[in-house]
Amino acid sequence: MASDKRPAGAGKTGPGSKGDTDPRDDDLERRRRELEAKLATRRPGRLEGEDKGQTRSVSGYAQAFRLSSEFIAAIAVGIGIGWVLDRWAGTSPWGLIVFLLLGFCAGILNVLRAAGLVGEFGRGGKRSDG
């Protein structure tokens, strides 16, 4: 990319040639600092643009899989908690029923959250379930 436009010696600056201090090195050092400063000012905008492009191209498949797995995982966890609670407390069907329903709610909450329709954890805001 940009390397083609550099002077011929610039590419060889590695750990080996640190000792010599010819003016070209100083010049290079100055230009590197300038580039760094320029990059720092451009960083937020550039990264945002990159990220958007990335998520858009991969979104379909990844998003679909993410939504479904969030939903299933919450229900599975609800069933698991209910079953264990029943085993320990001997409240036979009730733990399973209650926690299955809670898991279902949590699954829907997870899906809405993954889709960006509900705020993240601890943020409150609109809430369509519960």
Add this chain to the structure above:
Amino acid sequence: MAAADKVDPIHQFHINPIVPIHVGGYDVSFTNSALFMVVIVVVTGLFLYFSTAGRSLVPSRLQSISEMSYEFVASMLRDAAGTHGMKFFPFVFSIFMFVMVANLIGLFPYFFSVTSHIIVTFALAMLVIGTVVIYGFAKHGFGFLKLFVPSGVPVALLPLVVSIEVVSFLSRPVSLSIRLFANMLAGHITLKVFAGFVVSLGAMGVAGMAGAVLPLAMVVALTALELLVAALQAYVFAVLTCMYLADALHPSH
């Protein structure tokens, strides 16, 4: 069909002990899974070491790859968790590289894909959630529990909402591990099944060989898809790790 009996899509996931070790009634043998984990770590470590050993200003191709992966994870973590999150960079980068290399190595024929076992992905996910919980409590004390109490909810609804939030939080490691495991398992089984079609059709004479072209094309296309999925799932795993770590850093924002 004799050939069909040999096509066993699950066979590739069998764990075989290489060096049997039994300690106190527990089987801690060195298995093919463990071998591939060691291979993954060694390959990743050597690659990162040697590709960055040159440290040239204008990077070579290999150096570009390692610099790109660094930049990629760093920007992901900075976007999700802010600059405070950068203290978790080594953790997130290790997880990303491990999952990525494990998925890619698993694509080679006859290689074992570590991430197609749910216990491995679940261990990784528990590592992430464990870090979140321990760091959250260490940093914020019981203020970390505010994560489960959304602001602006009526007191009457609070028990219900909090229990839903708790179940939702507990489902995170499960969904994180199931997603990676299911993707890798399903992809490898599909590849094996279609490759099995090629073999069994090819054994049926000229007409079969002509028909075998279709599944062969499918296998080629699926391999490309699996390459995408391998990278994508590593990316998703790392992104969600960053998001969960952001919760530990700022539980009440």
